[in-house]
Amino acid sequence: MVAMKMQINGKAAGSCGGECFDVRNPATCELLEQVPRGTEEDVALAVEAALSAFEGWASISPQQRGMVFYRAAGLVRQRKEELAALLTQEQGKPLAEARNELEGFSHVLEYYCGLAGSLRGDFIPVTGNGYSFTVKKPLGVCAAIIPWNMPALIMGWKIAPALISGNTFVLKPASSTPLTNLTLASILNEAGLPAGVLNVVTGSGEIAGESLVRSPDVRKISFTGESGTGKRISELAASGMKRVTLELGGSDPMIVCDDANLESAVAGAIRGRFYNCGQTCTAVKRLYVFESVAREFIRKLEEGVKRLKVGNGLDKDTDMGPLNNHSQFEYIKELVAGIEEKGEGRIIAGGKAPSFKGMGKGYFFEPTLVSDVPGDSRLLKEEVFGPLLPIVTVRNLDEAIEEANRSIYGLGASIWTKDLDRIRMGCEQLNAGIIWVNQHLKVAPEVPFGGVKESGFGRENGPDILSEYLETRTIMLKT
Template identity: 40%
Template sequence: MDEFEVEYPELALFIDGAWTQGAGGRGEPVTEPATGRVLGRVPVAEAEDLDRALAAAERGFAVWRDTPIEQRSAILRKAAALIRSRAQEIGRVMTAEEGKPLAESVGEAGRAAALLEYNVEEARRAHGRIIPSAVGETLSVHRVPVGPVAAFVPWNFPAGGPMRKIAAALSAGCSIIIKPSEETPGTSVLMARCFEEAGLPPGVLNLVFGVPAEVSEHLIPSPTVKFVAFTGSIPVGKHLARMAAGVMKPTGMELGGHAPVIVCADSDPVAAAKACARGKYANAGQVCTSPSRFYVHEAIYERFVEAFVAASEAVKVGNGLASGVTMGPMANERRREGVHELVLDAQKRGARVLTGGQVPEGEGLFYPPTVLVDVPEDSRILHEEPFGPVAPILEFSDLDEVMERANALPFGLAAYGFTERAATADRLVRGFEAGILSINHTGGSVPQAPSGGFKESGHGREGGAEGLDGYLVTKRVSHKLALG
């Protein structure tokens, strides 16, 4: 196969165990961000398709809820094995439609399979308990699946994003209607095929694409849907949460962030800079937990900046399918425009660009790794999530003061700290107002531990034992012996 050749799948909706082009024939082109070529056409769901999905999810839930856990586990494990065996194929499609380097995409497909396997095992332990009570009475707690789920995910993690919702819902015994992004549909289609081939009953997993407002406004108010799961921006998350609250429906929200990084004076500035650059440029910075505000102690500031610039300039930008490329294009034009606007705003206010900062000529939605210094506090980039490969680096002298700056925004998703002292690490962990904390590295989420934010970055957790909570309902049962 040619290095840039991709066998892109035929795109379709998956409803009630069958593939369909939708009732109305509407569709949208899917383009490759590295070249601009059209990869395929994604169908758009109509109200009729969504009604079919709701009915299918209701029937599927009745079947899946009562399927023994051993049988459910076997089917889901088979699906995970199929995804893992096809990680290269899924990864090539993911890179073509989203842009990230192939190694990142293949790794993401493998992690999606691992996430499903972990949730399957966690569901086997999501049992209730017997509580000691009065003589003649049995007091117990039961955890049961909540019901059909409606889920909505963005484009930046085409395999991992959908799988976080699918794995938790299906492992808990729920059915699901999921709407991935119309910009990256091929990855979801390939994963849905794995569930289909694994023997998942019809209606348990339903995959739809469409106009976001049309889909959410149809699914969320439906009495069939019992839980709403969303990953995306804060404004959209608030809108969906209000819609769900109108019908007293629970939600799980993983929303935007603007993760601060505090690099303390006792840190190795070169090692810290390299670690920060790796985290910053993963997926071209299009990650909600991406480190995005770098506060570096004045004693090591210059060495950190020098090392960070060197690491930034060593990044090889290009088509994610090309060998040696370590950062691909932005996923769409609006993201590139948004990132560049933030850079220009910072420059107008006095910031200096040490590397990058220019939109390159030629095809593809590329944007170079960009480092800003002397960034004024009123710059938009210090207050708005950049979601791109731009790193503003600022000095600090006092840890308490910089912690206040780090916590000043309404976001609370991720935060990072670098220090060699256990006492300082403890201060950072206790002080950061964020739900995902990393000390001396910028690694991402893992299946076995919970991830999620607070403040305006959302509520609920994904991963770990807590990841199933939103998909389960707790019942308390008091059973007295019959009177003689």
């Protein structure tokens, strides 16, 4: 088997002659690749390469940088089937979802290509002091640590605004899903990204990730992942006065009012919870339904969930693939096993790890619905990253919002209703960074995205994110 290699200085470097880790297919547990376990020295080399490339990359026009993105987006679309198969094999999601994610990556590149011409300062009239104006300068070397659930899309979210602003970059992918990230980095190089502008270092969070955060030459860290790790990164970054963006955990509530279109709400709940096997930060993780429509809604939801086909993501008719890794699999099994014995609800659909002939020891778990969930249940307090949906009945919108806001998280929320007053109330009172109305889950690169409370701080996406990767320099001129 040929080992994958890290992209350092835009070229393959390092090998599995040293310590490596395995990348396995979560549907079969078969070995896909061995990838270098990056060391502190590897991180230092990557940062050094980015630092060396910075002046040259920052000196070219934003429009020239944007054209690299434009070409890369086209190449990704040309190779979408090949890339989707790779993404499915390492992450587990169905091919349709993998294609959708890669299309999203291309769209992100094209969006920031379109923003290239908006990088400019301001003229500030100051009476009696001549002329004053500002210019925008890139920070230098930036870095990101990304998760395994949406590796291609989140890579795009991190690198695109940083690179279009003239910064160089070091990316640390998740240990279970580095292959698509390495391939996308190679495609960007092929599209004309100069050597050293984007560097990928594979390895553990404890060594490669922490070394990256500690590096004195890294000026900004962007992290997507769980809240405990985010707090650790924030502490380490503070000592170096680094800028930080943290997109952390979420426990998104979905509120279904008694006037909602139940067919649409059921479809939204199924997609919002079980897309990517429930492994999405903004997935529907808590469902609050008005008691007057709860029986009908739950019946329709149960029927829809039981129609979902669980299987290998490479199979054409698969609706939901496996969990990504053994740790998540064991967590979901343990959580579900204790639901009824601890009085945390009643399992009305799923609840088991099915066995699939010919698929080896994959991390499959049935889409699971739990009704009659009490307010103090773990299912409502923790971020459940998997195909498990707790259902709570409420009397009215006041109660629904009160229960929704009890969480320590505040990433996203949705309200399903036709009533404008209820929409206004939900949008004003739900404590979340993004609120959907009669929809859930979709996040476009054109809009700011991020959370409140323990879901982190800072925002991804949208035009305002560019300011996070630029310094403002004020110039006062008197002739």
